[in-house]
Amino acid sequence: xxPAHDVILKLEDVSKVYAGTVAVKQANFEVRKGxxxxxxxxxxxxxxxxxxxxxxxxxxxxxxxxxxxEEVSFSSSGDAVARGIGMxxxxxxxxxxxxxxxxxxxxxxxxxxxxKIDRKAQEKRAGEFLDRLEAGIRPDMLVEDLRIGQQQLVxxxxxxxxxxxxxxxxxxxxxxxxxxxxxxFKVIADLKARGVAIVYISHRLExxxxxxxxVTVLRDGRITGQEEMRNVDTQWIVRxxxxxxxxxxxxxxxHQPGAEIFRAEEICLPRVTGxxxxxxxxxxxxxxxxxGIYGLMGAGRSELFDCIMGRHGHASGKIFIAGKQxxxxxxTRRIQRGLALIPEDRQREGLVSILSVASNLTLASLSRFxxxxxxxxxxxxxxxxxxxxELAIKVADPAQEVSSLSGGNQQKVVIGKALLxxxxxxxxxxxxxxxxxxxxxxxxxxxxxxxxxxxxxLFATSDLDEVMALSDRIAVMSNxxxxxxxxxxxxxxxxxVAASALGHxxxxxxxxxxxxxx
Amino acid sequence: MTDIPAKxxxxxxxxxxxxxxxxxxxxxxxxxxxxxxxxIAAPNFLSAANLILMAKHVALNAFLAMGMTFVIITGxxxxxxxxxxxxxxxxxxxLVLNGIDLQIGYTVYFNVFExxxxxxxxxxxIGAVNGLLITRLxxxxxxxTLGVLYVARGFALLSSDGRTFPNLVGKPELGTxxxxxxxxxxxxxxxxxxxxxxxxxxGAAYLARYTPLGRHIFAVGGxxxxxxxxGVRVNMVKMxxxxxxxxxxxxxxxxxxxxxxxxxxxTGESFExxxxxxxxxxxxxxxxxxxxxxxxIVGAFVIGILSDGLVMMGVxxxxxxxxxxxxxxxxxxxxxxxxxxxxxxxLMQMAKAG
Numbered sequence: 001x002x003p004a005h006d007v008i009l010k011l012e013d014v015s016k017v018y019a020g021t022v023a024v025k026q027a028n029f030e031v032r033k034g035x036x037x038x039x040x041x042x043x044x045x046x047x048x049x050x051x052x053x054x055x056x057x058x059x060x061x062x063x064x065x066x067x068x069x070e071e072v073s074f075s076s077s078g079d080a081v082a083r084g085i086g087m088x089x090x091x092x093x094x095x096x097x098x099x100x101x102x103x104x105x106x107x108x109x110x111x112x113x114x115x116k117i118d119r120k121a122q123e124k125r126a127g128e129f130l131d132r133l134e135a136g137i138r139p140d141m142l143v144e145d146l147r148i149g150q151q152q153l154v155x156x157x158x159x160x161x162x163x164x165x166x167x168x169x170x171x172x173x174x175x176x177x178x179x180x181x182x183x184x185f186k187v188i189a190d191l192k193a194r195g196v197a198i199v200y201i202s203h204r205l206e207x208x209x210x211x212x213x214x215v216t217v218l219r220d221g222r223i224t225g226q227e228e229m230r231n232v233d234t235q236w237i238v239r240x241x242x243x244x245x246x247x248x249x250x251x252x253x254x255h256q257p258g259a260e261i262f263r264a265e266e267i268c269l270p271r272v273t274g275x276x277x278x279x280x281x282x283x284x285x286x287x288x289x290x291x292g293i294y295g296l297m298g299a300g301r302s303e304l305f306d307c308i309m310g311r312h313g314h315a316s317g318k319i320f321i322a323g324k325q326x327x328x329x330x331x332t333r334r335i336q337r338g339l340a341l342i343p344e345d346r347q348r349e350g351l352v353s354i355l356s357v358a359s360n361l362t363l364a365s366l367s368r369f370x371x372x373x374x375x376x377x378x379x380x381x382x383x384x385x386x387x388x389x390e391l392a393i394k395v396a397d398p399a400q401e402v403s404s405l406s407g408g409n410q411q412k413v414v415i416g417k418a419l420l421x422x423x424x425x426x427x428x429x430x431x432x433x434x435x436x437x438x439x440x441x442x443x444x445x446x447x448x449x450x451x452x453x454x455x456x457x458l459f460a461t462s463d464l465d466e467v468m469a470l471s472d473r474i475a476v477m478s479n480x481x482x483x484x485x486x487x488x489x490x491x492x493x494x495x496x497v498a499a500s501a502l503g504h505x506x507x508x509x510x511x512x513x514x515x516x517x518x
Numbered sequence: 519m520t521d522i523p524a525k526x527x528x529x530x531x532x533x534x535x536x537x538x539x540x541x542x543x544x545x546x547x548x549x550x551x552x553x554x555x556x557x558i559a560a561p562n563f564l565s566a567a568n569l570i571l572m573a574k575h576v577a578l579n580a581f582l583a584m585g586m587t588f589v590i591i592t593g594x595x596x597x598x599x600x601x602x603x604x605x606x607x608x609x610x611x612x613l614v615l616n617g618i619d620l621q622i623g624y625t626v627y628f629n630v631f632e633x634x635x636x637x638x639x640x641x642x643x644i645g646a647v648n649g650l651l652i653t654r655l656x657x658x659x660x661x662x663t664l665g666v667l668y669v670a671r672g673f674a675l676l677s678s679d680g681r682t683f684p685n686l687v688g689k690p691e692l693g694t695x696x697x698x699x700x701x702x703x704x705x706x707x708x709x710x711x712x713x714x715x716x717x718x719x720x721g722a723a724y725l726a727r728y729t730p731l732g733r734h735i736f737a738v739g740g741x742x743x744x745x746x747x748x749g750v751r752v753n754m755v756k757m758x759x760x761x762x763x764x765x766x767x768x769x770x771x772x773x774x775x776x777x778x779x780x781x782x783x784x785t786g787e788s789f790e791x792x793x794x795x796x797x798x799x800x801x802x803x804x805x806x807x808x809x810x811x812x813x814x815i816v817g818a819f820v821i822g823i824l825s826d827g828l829v830m831m832g833v834x835x836x837x838x839x840x841x842x843x844x845x846x847x848x849x850x851x852x853x854x855x856x857x858x859x860x861x862x863x864x865l866m867q868m869a870k871a872g
Contacts, residue, residue: 018865331746352741352745359733359736363737370729417748421749
């Protein structure tokens with residue numbers, strides 16, 4: 001067969017622009033029949049957006065889509081499904097309050113002549129798909145009663161049941177156990193044999209090399225490489241993903257940290273479902289020191305920051321700034337004491353997106369510009385202009401709405417807002433998430449500069465390179481506990497990864513017990 | 519003729535932004551349109567006496583709409599303002615007529631200034647109840663203020679057994695005279711209620727623009743979580759807006775009682791809906807974060823002039839309701855269209871830029 005012949009779907013110069021970011025830039029992408037077409041890229045490279053365009057969830061801002069040689073445009077995912085394109089979404093799109101069978105047949109219910117839903121027939125058909133997945137899921141179970149991994153299998157069963165010609169899988173294995181992954185791969189092999197084109201997105205390189213036939217790499221919304229999988233190795237993929245301009249971590253300048261500026265003792269936060277989200281965490285930070293907190297998702301890093309900022313009334317433990325205990329329990333007064341948080345979720349917690357860049361910058365520090373009750377416009381403007389210059393925020397006019405900025409510049413606004421409060425201790429939660437390479441470098445440089453100025457910085461990340469390159473000391477959290485504390489000099493990737501896996505799975509009870517003082 | 523495409527492209531870009539400007543000024547354009555229309559269609563419309571009369575009508579709704587605007591900007595709603603108008607009118611009427619019986623053979627009578635102060639306090643207190651229900655007990659604003667709507671109306675009716683307090687002239691020997699000044703008095707040729715509106719509106723607009731509290735009101739409505747993390751005392755901000763709304767309603771209750779020299783317990787029924795309509799017409803977004811005092815005042819004038827003008831033209835009150843409803847719907851549709859257009863313009867610019 002000639003390669004041109006088995007190309008079922010082709011994207012030509014497709015671009016997608018959101019308010020604030022260009023997610024996909026002039027992408028050309030081919031999907032082949034009876035093959036696993038792998039798509040890789042770092043977080044925020046635009047993989048998910050590209051797939052949503054193919055699945056009809058999003059419409060491209062520019063460019064065209066050719067399905068079997070014919071130009072198509074999908075106005076909804078329903079259109080795409082009708083043309084034989086199915087998708088397994090990264091975030092689960094299931095109705096928790098309905099049964100597995102009802103979810104699988106949502107919007108194409110099997111009905112009898114009177115239009116009544118034929119539950120029995122649905123459950124029987126659903127059972128057939130579920131049996132192939134060997135997951136022990138009954139079709140009459142409620143989706144909300146299933147484990148996350150099982151829910152993901154239901155999502156997969158739903159997509160398979162569409163009898164699609166093209167099946168897109170966006171990180172299908174992220175919540176699956178090793179055994180479940182094997183089953184999924186068997187299902188994929190089966191689909192492939194039947195001529196289905198599979199688009200497969202994942203972060204796990206070993207997985208991709210194993211099942212992929214072709215590989216396409218995305219970086220910052222652009223396609224940087226497209227190859228037959230048999231011609232490439234992991235190193236090639238990584239090179240295409242990261243690019244030649246490997247991450248620009250500002251170098252340490254060798255300044256010595258000063259006296260202790262912050263100390264947390266025995267911070268505990270109960271989880272709603274029982275247990276502790278933050279489990280007796282104690283740590284200390286010196287002025288001018290960058291302490292990286294590494295941990296996997298759900299390790300309790302963000303929750304620890306929330307406790308320190310006083311966002312949870314029911315958290316316990318003590319915090320000290322420069323040796324003096326902080327007794328204030330609310331966020332407002334903790335900010336006044338010199339704590340500031342740069343939250344992980346910029347859109348939901350960092351910015352008021354309909355206000356201007358200037359209003360966002362000064363939101364936390366308005367009292368600095370107030371005489372009696374009047375905001376002195378001149379003083380405020382001056383501070384805004386200075387911060388825009390200091391952080392190199394690219395904005396034509398600070399009166400512009402903050403949502404019109406790119407992700408990286410939005411992040412700088414959040415950082416600027418925190419800095420204007422004049423903090424002694426800065427808490428940064430995933431400060432480089434979802435921003436472009438240039439902005440990342442700026443953020444890292446800013447962190448270095450602030451530490452030189454004597455701020456204590458606590459920053460949480462799940463990026464190993466980042467924590468290794470930026471931290472003076474590295475703390476590792478797992479399952480709510482502090483499971484390791486390393487000096488930069490003695491830290492190795494292996495030791496950090498090992499510590500971050502402590503306390504997970506069946507060994508949870510055996511993990512080093514920080515809570516023994518209880 | 520070869521340069522036609524280029525020429526065609528340029529005007530379309532500028533006409534896009536011209537359209538955007540027109541849409542932004544829509545409330546103002548609507549105001550001018552109703553003014554022009556009625557000055558042609560209704561005789562005597564432009565006479566000074568009629569304009570002042572209309573302004574007095576509009577002022578009542580404008581007060582409520584101002585309070586409502588702040589509430590809506592924080593993402594809430596206040597359905598209780600109409601009932602607060604009624605109850606505050608009754609409180610003022612009761613105090614003028616009966617004073618407070620101390621149950622020991624003495625009755626305390628207040629002078630008009632004190633009565634006004636007490637009535638305003640009552641309005642603020644009811645607003646505080648709204649605020650406490652919403653911030654402390656986490657009741658949804660719609661439900662909390664709906665409950666207070668009924669409770670306040672009930673108390674207004676209970677206060678007089680459903681009767682009107684008539685003839686609030688007061689007695690000179692008790693020092694309770696002069697209550698009519700608010701509603702009927704004039705300063706420099708304009709009614710007192712108009713002057714109060716001017717002062718209150720300037721104050722509210724100043725608050726929205728130049729004080730931290732005003733900035734915080736917008737921040738809470740735009741993104742409550744982000745505001746909280748930035749150290750905004752969200753609960754205090756919400757308490758303030760409901761108390762301010764209660765305060766505005768109390769002013770309206772006082773003015774109406776003073777105009778009529780009587781207090782009727784059913785006064786102010788469905789006023790809340792007119793207030794919401796004025797705020798929305800003035801560009802306040804029901805999802806919070808967006809709105810201006812100036813826009814709301816213009817919105818109140820559009821609604822008020824529309825209904826008074828239609829009365830002067832002899833249009834039936836049933837048709838008036840239909841027309842008012844249509845105007846509100848059109849206003850919101852244009853508002854949505856403007857947002858979409860604006861978004862598209864920015865996106866296109868960004869796509870072009872890179």
